[in-house]
Amino acid sequence: MSHFIALYGKRLSSAIITHFWYVVISITIAFIIAFILGILLSRMPRRANLILPVISVFQTIPGIVFIGLLFLYNGMVPSTVVIALTIYAIFPILKNTYVGIINVSEDFKEAAKGCGMSPFQILMKVEVPLALPSIITGLRISTVYTVSWAVLAAMIGLGGLGELIYAGVSSNNNTLIIAGAIPAAIMALLFSLAIDLLRKALIPKQLRRDNK
Amino acid sequence: MIRFEHVSKRYGDSLVLDDLNLEIATGEFTVLIGPSGCGKTTTLKTINRLIEPDKGKIFIDDQDTSQIDKVKLRRSIGYVIQQIGLFPNMTVEQNISVVPKLLNYDKARCNEIVRELLALVNMPYEEYAHKYPSEMSGGQQQRIGVLRALAASPPIVLMDEPFGALDPMTRRILQDEVSKLQKKLNKTIVFVTHDMDEALNMADKIIFMNKGKIVQMAAPEEMLENPADDLIRSFMGKHSIDNESLPQTAADFMRSDIYSCYRNRGVREAIQQMARRKVDTLLVKNLDETYAGTVSIKNIRNHGKDMKTIEPLITQENAVSYVDEDAQVCFDKLLNGQDSYVVVLNHDQTIAGIVTKTSMAKSLADAVWGDSQ
Numbered sequence: 001m002s003h004f005i006a007l008y009g010k011r012l013s014s015a016i017i018t019h020f021w022y023v024v025i026s027i028t029i030a031f032i033i034a035f036i037l038g039i040l041l042s043r044m045p046r047r048a049n050l051i052l053p054v055i056s057v058f059q060t061i062p063g064i065v066f067i068g069l070l071f072l073y074n075g076m077v078p079s080t081v082v083i084a085l086t087i088y089a090i091f092p093i094l095k096n097t098y099v100g101i102i103n104v105s106e107d108f109k110e111a112a113k114g115c116g117m118s119p120f121q122i123l124m125k126v127e128v129p130l131a132l133p134s135i136i137t138g139l140r141i142s143t144v145y146t147v148s149w150a151v152l153a154a155m156i157g158l159g160g161l162g163e164l165i166y167a168g169v170s171s172n173n174n175t176l177i178i179a180g181a182i183p184a185a186i187m188a189l190l191f192s193l194a195i196d197l198l199r200k201a202l203i204p205k206q207l208r209r210d211n212k
Numbered sequence: 213m214i215r216f217e218h219v220s221k222r223y224g225d226s227l228v229l230d231d232l233n234l235e236i237a238t239g240e241f242t243v244l245i246g247p248s249g250c251g252k253t254t255t256l257k258t259i260n261r262l263i264e265p266d267k268g269k270i271f272i273d274d275q276d277t278s279q280i281d282k283v284k285l286r287r288s289i290g291y292v293i294q295q296i297g298l299f300p301n302m303t304v305e306q307n308i309s310v311v312p313k314l315l316n317y318d319k320a321r322c323n324e325i326v327r328e329l330l331a332l333v334n335m336p337y338e339e340y341a342h343k344y345p346s347e348m349s350g351g352q353q354q355r356i357g358v359l360r361a362l363a364a365s366p367p368i369v370l371m372d373e374p375f376g377a378l379d380p381m382t383r384r385i386l387q388d389e390v391s392k393l394q395k396k397l398n399k400t401i402v403f404v405t406h407d408m409d410e411a412l413n414m415a416d417k418i419i420f421m422n423k424g425k426i427v428q429m430a431a432p433e434e435m436l437e438n439p440a441d442d443l444i445r446s447f448m449g450k451h452s453i454d455n456e457s458l459p460q461t462a463a464d465f466m467r468s469d470i471y472s473c474y475r476n477r478g479v480r481e482a483i484q485q486m487a488r489r490k491v492d493t494l495l496v497k498n499l500d501e502t503y504a505g506t507v508s509i510k511n512i513r514n515h516g517k518d519m520k521t522i523e524p525l526i527t528q529e530n531a532v533s534y535v536d537e538d539a540q541v542c543f544d545k546l547l548n549g550q551d552s553y554v555v556v557l558n559h560d561q562t563i564a565g566i567v568t569k570t571s572m573a574k575s576l577a578d579a580v581w582g583d584s585q
């Protein structure tokens with residue numbers, strides 16, 4: 001073990017840090033885009049029913065193909081990784097935001113309207129808070145996936161935990177593979193826990209019992 | 213004052229509001245009632261412009277509401293809807309302060325309002341203010357719904373079947389609470405219900421609608437007494453005093469199991485008959501069965517001991533009525549005269565029966581509570 005740390009310790013810690021930032025940056029950007037887009041789509045549900053399936057097609061393009069294409073177009077820079085991860089991360093959040101808002105009962109919206117809320121106030125005070133459980137679930141799905149997709153960054157030589165894994169695979173070094181895979185798994189778990197804390201902070205426990 | 217002028221609303225082919233004209237006075241408790249789909253909710257929602265009429269205008273205190281900013285208008289009108297009107301993501305305190313906050317009242321004032329309102333319905337602030345709707349019973353939630361509508365002291369409050377989902381007990385209690393609040397705070401309330409009991413219990417004025425039109429607009433007593441049509445009568449159900457089945461003529465109130473004798477009968481026989489039947493007068497018939505008059509025990513005692521027949525003792529002073537005479541006229545004779553009964557005759561002058569105070573009361577009771585047999 002100490003032998004391993006002496007040998008790979010530095011490489012591992014920098015890989016973890018790079019991986020972490022890939023995830024945080026992509027998820028942050030993805031969340032902002034997906035949240036706004038989800039709200040916009042919820043204002044026009046009829047068009048959303050056409051648009052959402054189109055967006056979901058992106059999701060089916062294999063990650064390697066996409067990141068490869070982006071690499072050809074954008075070059076070997078970290079932004080290539082961030083863009084690719086962001087695009088993959090958008091869909092679950094977008095879909096859950098949209099569905100969450102769409103499913104807020106008409107009665108609440110009408111009560112809000114009757115109280116004299118403007119459409120924007122209805123959105124921020126009623127629709128988004130009631131859609132929050134669904135939105136946060138989307139965030140968790142995206143985050144956990146992004147942790148594993150970020151492994152692909154190494155494919156184009158841009159670091160992260162994937163680097164250890166690829167190195168391990170190509171040199172038949174199981175220790176290296178595990179050294180990459182286990183921190184990735186732990187990272188996914190920790191992100192998940194962090195999101196759980198966020199959820200507890202944002203949603204009153206009386207509304208939490210369903211884990212939508 | 214709320215005034216509808218020629219208000220119409222159409223959804224596709226169906227005319228949901230058909231040229232409505234009505235006026236609701238300030239401080240009045242008005243109940244909209246009628247069968248499902250008759251346009252009550254639509255009428256209510258046109259007041260706070262949740263629905264815009266196709267034609268016509270609505271005025272509040274002589275101001276055309278279509279000229280007022282919608283959002284502003286709604287903040288000045290309380291609105292309570294059935295069941296889940298409370299926002300589940302907000303506590304009781306937050307729910308009640310929704311409108312005050314929209315109006316930019318400061319925190320201290322919002323809090324003061326919440327405390328005052330909770331006190332009005334005997335829900336202690338400490339116990340309830342921080343609860344979420346899901347932690348309260350239906351009745352408590354609906355109380356908060358009402359308080360929320362009152363929070364910014366709007367002069368007008370609209371309520372759409374606010375108690376529709378509550379059990380009868382809770383419903384009754386809330387009706388009384390709302391009635392009290394309305395009197396106390398002098399609000400103009402427009403209240404939609406399906407339930408005539410509720411309407412009669414709460415309304416100053418009932419507006420009965422059907423198919424987008426007003427069928428009748430009247431105070432509860434007036435509607436009870438003179439329902440405009442059969443539909444309203446059926447809504448009134450057990451409450452209504454139905455004019456058509458109501459006993460109308462003397463015949464409806466008389467008893468026909470009467471004791472009579474012919475005019476040529478002996479005095480002694482008459483006395484015996486009275487004793488046997490435990491009555492103090494007998495009706496007397498001519499030989500052709502027509503009515504001759506009455507004979508009383510008093511008359512016999514005073515004059516008749518040595519007479520052979522009752523003939524000379526017959527008097528015709530007792531009040532007389534005919535079978536088809538208006539019951540009211542017959543009652544007047546009974547109640548204003550000295551006689552203990554009114555003799556009711558058929559048109560061929562034969563005896564049909566008598567109306568006594570007891571028979572009158574019994575017939576009235578049957579009409580109101582249903583046939584006793």
Ligand SMILES: Nc1ncnc2c1ncn2[C@@H]1O[C@H](COP(=O)(O)OP(=O)(O)OP(=O)(O)O)[C@@H](O)[C@H]1O
Nearest residue numbers: 223224228246247248249250251252253254255406
């Ligand atoms: N948005 C709409 N589109 C089409 N038709 C509608 C719409 N809203 C209401 N209607 C129709 O208008 C009519 C009146 O509706 P409204 O809700 O005013 O009835 P109501 O008297 O409140 O009935 P209920 O007692 O069942 O609540 C109904 O026939 C209803 O089907």
Ligand SMILES: [Mg+2]
Nearest residue numbers: 252253254372
């Ligand atoms: Mg209705």
